[in-house]
Amino acid sequence: MTVLATPHPTGHPGYSETLPREPESAAVARRLVRTALAAWGLEEHIDDAMVVITELVSNAVEYGRLASIRVVVTRPAKHRVRLGVVDRSRTVPMMRTDSNGDRIRGRGLVLVDSLTERWGTDLHQWGKQVWGELKCEPPR
Incomplete structure (x- = not known):
């Protein structure tokens, strides 16, 4: 288990860890x-x-292809934190806006959308990173 840290307020990556693709x-x-x-x-x-x-992480566990995922926490700007999960599937997640009946599952990206300033998917030849960015003002 490797955790990388930078002492700077911004940097890439700030923290990251490869984890088993399990709940x-x-x-x-x-x-x-x-x-x-x-x-x-x-x-x-x-x-x-x-x-x-x-x-x-829940989405990557459900839809990823290989046995591991990678969690990445970066600070691309002074007032922004990006949370990302990398997996080896190229399937782009879709935000469900329907009621989904009585099912509880399937609306996680609605939560991500409501809690982040923006979110998205970066596709790569080998898979993707799904990320969400929080606007973060440091305390004064």
Whole structure:
């Protein structure tokens, strides 16, 4: 298990970890996000970030192809945190806007959309990264 950290307020990657593609990895991803945001002094954004990373990991666990996923937490700008999950599937996730009947599953990206300033998918030849960006103002 490798965790990379940079002491700067921005940088790529800030923190990242390769995890098994299994539901239990969401807990490890949440710890990584909590560590990153605490190191950057952005504790007030931890709750929203936890929901976002949980949903992104859940999607990667369900739709990824290989045995592992990669969680990445970066700070591309002073007031922005990007949470991403990389998997080896090139299937682009779609946000469900229908009621989905009585099913609870299938609306995670609606949560991601509501909690992030923006989100998206970066396709690569070998797979994709699904990410969400939080606008984060450091405490004064």
